[in-house]
Amino acid sequence: MKKIQTRFGEVEYSPEQVLHFPQGLIGFEDLRDFIVMPNEKQGPLFWIQSVEDPEVAFVLTDPTNFFLDYRVVPEKAELQKLAMAEGDDCFALSVVTVHPDRQITLNLAAPVLFAPASNRAMQVILEKTHYQTRTPLPTA
Numbered sequence: 001m002k003k004i005q006t007r008f009g010e011v012e013y014s015p016e017q018v019l020h021f022p023q024g025l026i027g028f029e030d031l032r033d034f035i036v037m038p039n040e041k042q043g044p045l046f047w048i049q050s051v052e053d054p055e056v057a058f059v060l061t062d063p064t065n066f067f068l069d070y071r072v073v074p075e076k077a078e079l080q081k082l083a084m085a086e087g088d089d090c091f092a093l094s095v096v097t098v099h100p101d102r103q104i105t106l107n108l109a110a111p112v113l114f115a116p117a118s119n120r121a122m123q124v125i126l127e128k129t130h131y132q133t134r135t136p137l138p139t140a
Contacts, residue, residue, distance in 0.1 A: 006054045008037060008047075018051060018119070022081055025095075025123050026110060031056060034121075045096060059096040063106055066138055072111050072126065083118035090115050095123075097134070105134040 037047040072092035108131035
């Protein structure tokens with residue numbers, strides 16, 4: 001087990017459980033390894049914490065919790081980068097932003113593709129899509 005100091009305090013993690021981004025995230029290309037933070041509250045949101053920079057963490061969610069028809073099909077090159085075999089699961093996740101006015105938006109135009117079998121992920125930019133980078137959460 002390894003330990004890092006983060007904004008959440010000291011966090012212990014297993015190196016085998018590190019989520020690897022071969023290309024980093026958009027704007028954070030130098031940060032490649034993240035851990036999924038344990039969720040203290042029930043709900044659809046969760047944090048990923050950079051192992052390399054304790055100041056960097058992102059909130060992610062499964063956008064199908066809010067947009068039932070949201071689908072992203074990885075391209076062949078993306079499947080290779082994620083070290084996926086045929087039939088492996090791949091999940092599309094969205095980065096969540098809480099704006100100063102407390103509005104919450106999801107980035108549906110640049111999802112994070114996650115392959116649990118390889119524990120790899122990558123952020124992709126969807127071309128020619130109607131999805132937006134700041135999609136407000138639907139109101140009930």
